Structures are given as C-alpha cells and as structure tokens.
Amino acid sequence: MPDTQPTALVDAAQPTLPTIGILGAGKVGTVLSRLLLAAGYRVLIAGSGSPAKISLIIDVLAPGAVAMTASEVARDSDIVILALPLGKYRSIPADLLEGKLVIDAMNYWWEVDGIRDDLNDPRLSTSELIQSFLPASRVVKAYNHMGYHDLDEGPAPLGTPDRKAIGIAGGDELALADVAALVNASGFDPVLVGTLRDSINLQPGSELFGANFTASGVQDAVARFPSTERGLEVAAARAGDELLSAT
Amino acid sequence: MTTGSIEFGLNSFGDVPTDGDRTLSDAETVRLLVQEAKHAEKVGLDVFSIGEHYREGYVDSAGPVLLAGIATATESIRLGTSVTVLSTNDPVRLYNEFSTLDALSNGRAQLVLGRASQTQSFPLFGYNLEDYETLFEEKLELFMKLQREESVTWSGTVRAPLTNQTLHPTMRPGGIPTWIGVGGSPNSVIRAARYGLPLMLAIIGGEPHRFAGHVDLYFRALEQFGLPRQPVGQHALGLIADTDDEAAETWWQAWQPLVTQMGRERGFYPPTRERYDLELATGALFVGSPETVAQKIVRMTDELQISRFDLKYDIGGLPVDARARTIELFGTKVAPRVRELLAEREAAADASDPGASDPDASDAPQPGGHDLYPIGSTHA
Numbered sequence: 001m002p003d004t005q006p007t008a009l010v011d012a013a014q015p016t017l018p019t020i021g022i023l024g025a026g027k028v029g030t031v032l033s034r035l036l037l038a039a040g041y042r043v044l045i046a047g048s049g050s051p052a053k054i055s056l057i058i059d060v061l062a063p064g065a066v067a068m069t070a071s072e073v074a075r076d077s078d079i080v081i082l083a084l085p086l087g088k089y090r091s092i093p094a095d096l097l098e099g100k101l102v103i104d105a106m107n108y109w110w111e112v113d114g115i116r117d118d119l120n121d122p123r124l125s126t127s128e129l130i131q132s133f134l135p136a137s138r139v140v141k142a143y144n145h146m147g148y149h150d151l152d153e154g155p156a157p158l159g160t161p162d163r164k165a166i167g168i169a170g171g172d173e174l175a176l177a178d179v180a181a182l183v184n185a186s187g188f189d190p191v192l193v194g195t196l197r198d199s200i201n202l203q204p205g206s207e208l209f210g211a212n213f214t215a216s217g218v219q220d221a222v223a224r225f226p227s228t229e230r231g232l233e234v235a236a237a238r239a240g241d242e243l244l245s246a247t
Numbered sequence: 248m249t250t251g252s253i254e255f256g257l258n259s260f261g262d263v264p265t266d267g268d269r270t271l272s273d274a275e276t277v278r279l280l281v282q283e284a285k286h287a288e289k290v291g292l293d294v295f296s297i298g299e300h301y302r303e304g305y306v307d308s309a310g311p312v313l314l315a316g317i318a319t320a321t322e323s324i325r326l327g328t329s330v331t332v333l334s335t336n337d338p339v340r341l342y343n344e345f346s347t348l349d350a351l352s353n354g355r356a357q358l359v360l361g362r363a364s365q366t367q368s369f370p371l372f373g374y375n376l377e378d379y380e381t382l383f384e385e386k387l388e389l390f391m392k393l394q395r396e397e398s399v400t401w402s403g404t405v406r407a408p409l410t411n412q413t414l415h416p417t418m419r420p421g422g423i424p425t426w427i428g429v430g431g432s433p434n435s436v437i438r439a440a441r442y443g444l445p446l447m448l449a450i451i452g453g454e455p456h457r458f459a460g461h462v463d464l465y466f467r468a469l470e471q472f473g474l475p476r477q478p479v480g481q482h483a484l485g486l487i488a489d490t491d492d493e494a495a496e497t498w499w500q501a502w503q504p505l506v507t508q509m510g511r512e513r514g515f516y517p518p519t520r521e522r523y524d525l526e527l528a529t530g531a532l533f534v535g536s537p538e539t540v541a542q543k544i545v546r547m548t549d550e551l552q553i554s555r556f557d558l559k560y561d562i563g564g565l566p567v568d569a570r571a572r573t574i575e576l577f578g579t580k581v582a583p584r585v586r587e588l589l590a591e592r593e594a595a596a597d598a599s600d601p602g603a604s605d606p607d608a609s610d611a612p613q614p615g616g617h618d619l620y621p622i623g624s625t626h627a
C-alpha cells in the first residue's frame with residue numbers, strides 16, 4: 001500500500017486547485033469535506049466554536065481536513081461553502097469573504113431554525129438573502145437539495161451511467177464555471193438551474209428538494225417547476241410584489 | 248467484529264392502527280400497546296419501548312404512565328423509551344417518573360434521550376426550537392447528576408436551581424440504563440461519549456453503513472475521555488411477514504401516505520417506489536421475511552458493531568394483524584436466527600486463522616468503520 005502523500009506535496013503537484021473552506025462541521029460539512037478531499041482539494045473546516053471542539057470529529061470523519069476557526073477558514077480559503085444552519089447566517093464573517101466565491105448549501109429547516117418568515121418568503125430565495133448579506137462576494141447555490149446520505153453515497157466518476165446530479169444556481173458566469181468544476185470533481189454532474197432568484201426551485205417545497213436525480217431528472221424537474229403548486233405560488237407572490245413596487 | 252450476544256427491542260410510537268376498514272380510537276390504541284408489550288414478552292424480546300409524540304395518529308405522549316401500566320401487566324421484559332424528548336421535559340420530573348417506573352417494574356426501567364424527529368413538544372410546552380442545543384445540554388447535565396449523585400446542587404438557565412436536593416423514590420445506585428439517541432450529527436455522538444452513555448443510532452433512511460464513521464468516532468471519543476467502551480444500538484423501522492413480497496406490500500400501503508404527509512410538512516417530495524425498493528434492499532428499512540430481516544441485522548453487527556437492535560413495528564394505518572405478526576416473527580424467528588448466525592460465525596472464526604476475514608461478510612459494503620475512514624489526519 002503506498003504511503004499517503006502529505007498535503008503539501010499534493011498541493012505542489014496540483015497547483016491550480018483552489019483551497020476549499022467549509023463553514024459547518026455537521027452532517028453536510030463532514031460529508032462535503034470527504035468528497036472534496038477525495039478529489040484532491042485542500043479543505044479547511046470550522047464549526048461555531050474553537051477548532052479543538054471539532055478536531056476529533058474531523059480526525060475520524062474527514063481525516064485530512066484542517067480544523068480552524070470560522071474566521072480563519074473564511075480568510076484562508078479561495079472558495080467557501082456555507083454548511084451551517086441557515087437561521088445562523090448572520091454569524092458568517094461577511095467582511096472576510098469579500099471578493100470570494102461563496103457556495104450556499106443551506107436550507108430553511110424550521111425544525112432547526114424555528115419558524116422564520118424571513119427565511120420562508122416565496123418572493124425571495126434564501127440565496128438572494130445570503131447574497132445581500134454578502135454584497136462583496138459572489139454567491140452560488142449548490143449542494144443544498146440532496147440529502148446528506150445521498151451526497152455521501154452518490155459520488156461517481158465522470159461518465160458513469162446514472163451519475164447523480166447537483167443543481168447549481170447563480171448569476172456570475174465565472175463563478176458558475178468554478179462551482180461546476182467543483183461539483184464535477186466531487187462526483188456529481190452539475191446542472192445549471194437558473195439565477196439566484198430562480199434558486200427557489202432548489203429550496204424546500206420544490207420537487208428538487210431532497211431529489212437524488214440524474215442530470216436529465218434535474219432538468220425535467222426544473223422545466224416542470226413553474227407549473228407545480230409551489231411554482232405557481234412563487235409566481236403569484238412575486239407578481240403581487242412587483243405590482244406593489246410599481247405603484 | 249461481532250459478539251454472540253445481542254439484545255432485541257420492540258419500539259412503538261403509539262401509532263394508531265387499522266382493523267379491517269376501521270381505524271382504532273386513541274384509547275383502543277393505548278390498550279393495544281399493553282397487549283403488544285405482553286406479546287413481546289411472551290415471544291422472548293428483551294425490551295419494549297415507546298416514543299414521545301404530540302400529534303394526531305400517535306398516542307405515546309404520556310410515556311411513563313403508559314409504561315407503568317405495562318409494568319404491572321408484565322414480568323420480565325425491560326421497559327423504556329425509544330426517545331424521550333429531554334429538551335422539553337423537566338429533568339426533575341423525569342427522574343421522579345422513571346424512578347417510580349423502575350420501582351414499580353422491579354428494576355426494568357430504561358430510556359433513550361434525544362431529539363425526536365418531530366418537534367411539536369416545543370411550542371406545546373412553550374419552548375423555542377432555536378434553544379434546542381442549550382436545553383438539551385443543560386438538561387442532560389442535570390439529569391445525569393440526579394442519577395449519579397446522591398444530593399444534587401445545580402444551577403443553569405433552563406430551570407430553577409437545586410441545592411442539596413435528593414429526590415424520591417431514589418433510583419438504584421448509578422441510575423437506570425440511559426442511552427443517547429443520535430440521528431447523524433457528529434456533535435451528538437461526542438456528547439454521548441462525554442457522558443459515557445451508550446449510543447442509539449436512529450437510522451431511518453439511506454444506507455446504514457454510512458454510520459460506521461460515527462461508531463468509530465464514538466469509540467475514539469470514549470477512549471479520549473478515558474471511559475470504557477459502551478454498547479451501540481440501532482433503531483430502525485420495519486415489518487416482518489411470512490414472505491418478502493407480503494411484507495413489502497403491507498408496509499408500502501402505510502408508509503407511502505405517511506412519508507407523503509411528512510414531505511408536505513417539511514417541503515420534500517414523497518419517495519418513489521423505486522427508492523422504496525432500494526431502502527428495502529440495501530437501505531434502512533427492515534421489511535421482509537424472517538430470513539431477510541435476520542440477514543440484514545447480522546450485517547449491521549458487522550458494519551456498525553451493534554449489540555442491540557430495536558425495531559419500530561408500528562406506523563400509522565398498519566393493520567393490527569400485521570403488527571401482531573411482526574412481533575411474533577421478530578421474537579420467535581428473527582431473534583433466534585440472528586443469534587444462530589452470529590454463533591456460527593464466531594465458531595467459524597475461532598476455528599480458522601484469527602486474521603482471516605469472515606466469509607459471511609464478504610458481500611457487505613465495508614465492515615467496521617476503520618476501512619471507511621482511515622485514521623491519519625495531520626492534527627490530533
């Protein structure tokens with residue numbers, strides 16, 4: 001069995017790979033760490049507290065990732081994935097994320113976040129909310145719609161028949177391309193599902209939420225969304241809003 | 248790694264069943280649970296446990312009362328909870344209830360503490376869901392102090408302080424068996440280890456072997472805290488019938504509408520039949536003939552190193568007869584078959600080179616946790 005190479009050597013061999021930071025060391029954060037480490041990325045990760053609190057978790061569940069504080073992760077990473085409870089988004093170190101690509105994997109889950117009308121507004125996707133909280137970052141939504149056990153079990157090499165897909169959404173072409181590359185490297189087909197405004201089609205209440213589909217399955221669900229109950233509700237709420245703001 | 252000894256528990260959430268084209272009343276369901284617990288005892292199962300829910304279709308809201316009734320109707324089966332929602336219970340009250348149950352049942356009480364997958368108790372008793380972590384953390388600290396210390400002094404933010412308090416009836420020394428139920432959050436695993444409490448994995452979807460890392464984490468955390476190994480159990484949903492097909496059909500009839508309703512509340516779409524079949528084949532549902540279910544449980548002893556397996560046999564709308572059949576087959580067929588398979592393997596392992604791999608486990612995805620998550624991080 002060959003020795004595993006120290007992280008530094010891997011980095012030197014693949015100098016172009018960005019460093020990935022993950023905020024949240026829970027179910028999703030540890031699974032994403034594993035996937036990205038396996039793809040050869042350097043991964044920095046934080047929970048809400050000190051690195052010591054999560055060091056054993058990371059040692060066992062995502063060996064190779066580096067536990068840090070949230071601020072250090074934000075500062076030292078090229079791409080930062082948000083994998084903390086959405087209700088706590090205001091604790092994200094916004095200033096340290098300026099100019100960075102930020103991947104929003106968060107969902108409104110009322111059993112964790114409590115009943116929050118601001119996170120459950122059909123007029124505004126939660127990623128739009130995150131983008132306005134991080135005005136100087138480029139926000140892309142990804143990795144939110146698939147259950148963490150499917151994320152764990154799903155990765156497959158590019159070209160595998162029935163490879164599962166992850167919907168991504170955003171407005172910045174370059175950022176989308178970077179996220180697509182990351183999703184691909186982590187073992188899933190990236191499928192563009194629209195802008196951040198459209199990303200409500202990845203949120204709870206949409207057919208894609210919880211979906212473990214192939215690329216064509218995701219595309220079909222995106223196409224169907226406007227005619228679903230949820231799609232109609234969103235369209236009606238947004239039309240009403242536009243009418244109001246026009247008067 | 249397996250050991251020959253394994254315990255079997257029957258879990259109920261007090262789901263209201265059907266009988267022919269009639270749905271039982273809540274009161275009838277409560278009385279049925281007593282009969283089912285007696286049935287579980289008769290077929291030799293080790294533990295009967297009930298959950299804690301506060302919504303239509305479930306009658307397990309007053310757990311200790313129900314368990315007390317069962318205690319006086321049974322002799323030997325141990326009685327516990329499949330989850331007590333500690334965050335919205337008062338630890339002092341809980342102690343009183345379970346010390347009384349333990350006295351009444353002559354030392355048969357136990358419980359699993361955790362967060363139910365449903366959270367109606369928070370608004371019902373005036374708690375905020377956002378405070379979940381603090382509530383659980385503080386109340387666990389207090390509850391364990393009450394069980395482990397004779398006279399307790401405690402103060403915190405979630406209830407009135409206690410000064411040199413002793414409660415009665417007092418529990419047996421050290422308290423009753425108290426497990427921590429976890430649903431996948433690594434933090435909760437560490438918490439169980441910190442208190443040296445046994446770990447109950449609630450696995451209700453996906454492939455169970457993905458919890459192997461959690462088991463590994465649990466054992467390593469116990470080691471780090473300088474505490475002895477504790478047992479790991481698994482709580483799973485399922486139904487046992489005479490054939491695989493019959494089991495699959497009967498469960499689907501009740502499970503599909505239930506999961507559809509859950510999805511509506513939480514914003515996900517119901518699973519397809521294809522997904523369901525996968526859950527049966529390699530996933531978290533223990534639905535099938537006695538042989539199928541026994542084989543699957545044996546696999547869990549490999550993959551998750553469990554020494555306790557709890558089957559939740561009731562989901563809303565299931566016919567009473569199907570429930571009774573599950574209990575019967577679980578006790579008379581599945582449990583002995585699992586024990587037989589484990590004993591055979593142990594004998595085979597003893598006879599062969601101790602380093603050789605177990606032939607029965609060769610088709611299992613990844614036995615144990617170590618292969619899945621090799622240790623070797625850059626920081627300790």
Ligand SMILES: NC(=O)c1ccc[n+]([C@@H]2O[C@H](COP(=O)([O-])OP(=O)(O)OC[C@H]3O[C@@H](n4cnc5c(N)ncnc54)[C@H](OP(=O)(O)O)[C@@H]3O)[C@@H](O)[C@H]2O)c1
Nearest residue numbers: 024025026027028047048083084086091106107144147148
């Ligand atoms: N569960 C799923 O299947 C799934 C799938 C896709 C997306 N998601 C979304 O992913 C997010 C995480 O979900 P989860 O299931 O992984 O939850 P989880 O297991 O509860 O983990 C949440 C993690 O976030 C950390 N955290 C909290 N505040 C933080 C902060 N200010 N900075 C950094 N870390 C912080 C927590 O640390 P502490 O323990 O120290 O507080 C914990 O490690 C949620 O938004 C969820 O909706 C979940």
